[in-house]
Amino acid sequence: MIKCDISKWPIVKMHFGSSPTYKDAINWLKTCNEILRKKQKFLVISSFSENYQFEHKARIKQAKWFKESKPELAKWCLGMIRITQDPIMIKKINAPAMTKGMPFRCIVTNNSSAAWEKARQILMQDNLI
Numbered sequence: 001m002i003k004c005d006i007s008k009w010p011i012v013k014m015h016f017g018s019s020p021t022y023k024d025a026i027n028w029l030k031t032c033n034e035i036l037r038k039k040q041k042f043l044v045i046s047s048f049s050e051n052y053q054f055e056h057k058a059r060i061k062q063a064k065w066f067k068e069s070k071p072e073l074a075k076w077c078l079g080m081i082r083i084t085q086d087p088i089m090i091k092k093i094n095a096p097a098m099t100k101g102m103p104f105r106c107i108v109t110n111n112s113s114a115a116w117e118k119a120r121q122i123l124m125q126d127n128l129i
Contacts, residue, residue: 002028006035010042010078010128011119018051025058029065036072043122044080045115074103078122081107081115 002024005013012035020028035042054062066073080102082093092098093106109115123129 004028004031004035010040010123011116012042012044014044014046016046016048016052018049020052020054020058022055022058022061025054025062029062032065032069036069036076039076041076041078041126041128043078043119045083045112045119046080047083047112070103077104078126078128079105079107081109081118083109083112083115085110 001017002020003013003015003017014028082089084090084093090108093108098106107118109118120129
């Protein structure tokens with residue numbers, strides 16, 4: 001299951017649970033489209049369960065969506081704050097290839113409190129709060 005909470009807009013909280021199904025991925029992409037249709041700046045805080053992994057068909061769909069949505073993501077998404085303590089994931093997120101390939105900033109924090117504080121700082125910098 002993938003949870004997407006927009007109740008604290010412009011902060012979008014996404015949690016990717018263990019073993020999301022293809023249907024979960026499609027529903028999540030529909031929600032992402034709805035967020036982009038708002039045409040408002042937003043910021044994502046994301047967290048992931050240990051066994052999170054899209055199935056192959058869902059990864060293909062997500063990659064296609066991402067490629068098509070990159071211009072809108074660049075325009076509206078102020079960044080993604082990833083909550084993780086996994087050293088491998090931290091290295092991937094901080095890699096130059098990630099910086100080059102993503103249309104928004106990717107930031108790592110090690111807990112939820114730090115993620116919300118970083119989100120507040122970014123929103124203040126962009127005069128959104």
